[in-house]
Amino acid sequence: MRWEPISKPTELRAWSNMPDYEQVRRAFDWTAARSQLSGLPGGRGLNIAYEAVDRHALGGRADVAALRCVDKQDRVTEISYGELRDRTNRFANVLRDLGVGKGERVYTLLGRVPELYVAALGTLKAGCVLAPLFSAFGPQPVYDRLQIGEGAALLTTPRLYRNKIRQLRADLPQLRHVLLVGDGAAEPGTIGFANALAQAGTEFEIPPTSPEDWALLHFTSGTTGRPKGAVHVHGAVVAHHTTAAYALDLRPDDVFWCTADPGWVTGTSYGIIAPLTHGATVVSDEGEFDARRWYRVLAEQRVTVWYTAPTALRMLMRHGPELASRYDLSALRYVASVGEPLNPEVVVWGQEVLGLPVHDNWWQTETGAIMISNYPAEEVRPGSMGRPVPGVEVGLLERGEDGRARVAHGKVHELTGADVEGELALRPGWPSMFRGYLHDEARYAASFADGWYLTGDIAARDSDGYYWFVGRADDVIKSAGHLVGPFEVESVLMEHPAVAEAGVIGKPDPVAGELVKAFVSLRPGHAPNDELRTELLAFGRRRLGAVAPKELDFDADLPHTRSGKVMRRLLKSRELGLPEGDLSTLEKAR
Numbered sequence: 001m002r003w004e005p006i007s008k009p010t011e012l013r014a015w016s017n018m019p020d021y022e023q024v025r026r027a028f029d030w031t032a033a034r035s036q037l038s039g040l041p042g043g044r045g046l047n048i049a050y051e052a053v054d055r056h057a058l059g060g061r062a063d064v065a066a067l068r069c070v071d072k073q074d075r076v077t078e079i080s081y082g083e084l085r086d087r088t089n090r091f092a093n094v095l096r097d098l099g100v101g102k103g104e105r106v107y108t109l110l111g112r113v114p115e116l117y118v119a120a121l122g123t124l125k126a127g128c129v130l131a132p133l134f135s136a137f138g139p140q141p142v143y144d145r146l147q148i149g150e151g152a153a154l155l156t157t158p159r160l161y162r163n164k165i166r167q168l169r170a171d172l173p174q175l176r177h178v179l180l181v182g183d184g185a186a187e188p189g190t191i192g193f194a195n196a197l198a199q200a201g202t203e204f205e206i207p208p209t210s211p212e213d214w215a216l217l218h219f220t221s222g223t224t225g226r227p228k229g230a231v232h233v234h235g236a237v238v239a240h241h242t243t244a245a246y247a248l249d250l251r252p253d254d255v256f257w258c259t260a261d262p263g264w265v266t267g268t269s270y271g272i273i274a275p276l277t278h279g280a281t282v283v284s285d286e287g288e289f290d291a292r293r294w295y296r297v298l299a300e301q302r303v304t305v306w307y308t309a310p311t312a313l314r315m316l317m318r319h320g321p322e323l324a325s326r327y328d329l330s331a332l333r334y335v336a337s338v339g340e341p342l343n344p345e346v347v348v349w350g351q352e353v354l355g356l357p358v359h360d361n362w363w364q365t366e367t368g369a370i371m372i373s374n375y376p377a378e379e380v381r382p383g384s385m386g387r388p389v390p391g392v393e394v395g396l397l398e399r400g401e402d403g404r405a406r407v408a409h410g411k412v413h414e415l416t417g418a419d420v421e422g423e424l425a426l427r428p429g430w431p432s433m434f435r436g437y438l439h440d441e442a443r444y445a446a447s448f449a450d451g452w453y454l455t456g457d458i459a460a461r462d463s464d465g466y467y468w469f470v471g472r473a474d475d476v477i478k479s480a481g482h483l484v485g486p487f488e489v490e491s492v493l494m495e496h497p498a499v500a501e502a503g504v505i506g507k508p509d510p511v512a513g514e515l516v517k518a519f520v521s522l523r524p525g526h527a528p529n530d531e532l533r534t535e536l537l538a539f540g541r542r543r544l545g546a547v548a549p550k551e552l553d554f555d556a557d558l559p560h561t562r563s564g565k566v567m568r569r570l571l572k573s574r575e576l577g578l579p580e581g582d583l584s585t586l587e588k589a590r
């Protein structure tokens, strides 16, 4: 069933950043979009941090609030653009004094605290590459990512350092400097962040930065293998800025809250960079999701534009309209969502309870910025991800037996016309396109065919060019908006002495979208029982943190392909009671 489209008042057309979608799309070009930004003085290139901080600080907006960070105790730290310029200059000086050079990776493993924002932007000023990690990751994902990206410096807290890094530091020879934020016992071999910042100078000249210089390293997961480090360049800021104008309707006087953690790409592209390039005020909340807390932040901070995720919206919806009505949400003018399928009920709930429909949009770590979106002045079709952003060409490709785009003699078949379904593909050329997977040319090359970037998602297109998400063409899991690679989880489980083999799937869940569920077979001498199940789940949590399995079943007879891989697809069909499908590659059916 398709839901009734939600139309927009005509005044919005005149007022919005994109009065007419079709017209803007036809006339759009990325070179003109680039001219919305200033570039480094003296024609020395394009640097994300200059566009986000210095051009406002030096352009008469030094006293405007750049950041409002709400901590767990509800205390608010406000930092103006002028202060942010000083602090990020100081951090760039710290890195330079430590000898962390251009292109070297600086990692953050921090909650959403002011220091995270200072370090992120200071790193970009210094010409180093920012690699933000999710602080709820366990030691194994943290170690793998530091190792793959050869982190030269890391900013974290004493507690996270003790729990996740200290024991492994000897195995990370590239990691020359660890800076610690906040109170806590001094740790040998680390540097106090506050002290280092206080001693550093407030003047820093951003070195010449080419739009092709590396800026960001974001980790993502595939069906197999270790995490992939997607590299983004400084030129990506053109896409961050432009898409925030069109898809989020951002303006300089907005108070903008993106609820994603900067450890995931949304939390960096739109939680830090894009809104600051518009000179808006960015709200961040250190606390975890709680319905009352989130409504309170929206109300007390007078948030005008809110970018969040389906899991959170579904949880708010569960609390009913009465809770929302207790808060003054009158400042809110635009709501958008990303990261997982947004059910039409939630879009309509937004309209009824917040007085605003939720605008779904679609993108991925690799695309660096929003690619498909619903727009402020255009009707919203509940359940649809919307239409391509200006400057981006989207296609649907015919799929082969493995579910991915069929490539024959280097050619793909693009499905044209209406009401077609295929693998979602994008024509490379927009500025925030990833430039490679670090040290993994083969996987990068395998993401392209016949001039298209293949997204791994399956989508349909209706007769008006709106795209509808159908599913993933591979086995990656989306749990509460977080992308989880089954291989990473399986590898950890298999390190437990009782586990012979593991298969991990996403099990549909009404709130989180999917839950991580593991099936394991045991080594001889180990019996499947509740005690072992609890132990394995705890083992997973200790090693993996937030991406650990929530459920675990024993299965002495895991299905395999002829090439010996556990068939996750079949485990999933069995879990859901669905037909088992084509089992021709199955080694041994039950």
Ligand code: AMP
Pocket: 220, 265, 337, 338, 339, 340, 341, 342, 360, 361, 362, 363, 364, 365, 366, 385, 455, 456, 457, 469, 472, 478, 481, 482, 483
């Ligand atoms: P990530 O790289 O972690 O940002 O995850 C990207 C993936 O999240 C996409 O390839 C989709 O599978 C999923 N995703 C992102 N946005 C949406 C959306 N609006 N609707 C459905 N799935 C989405």
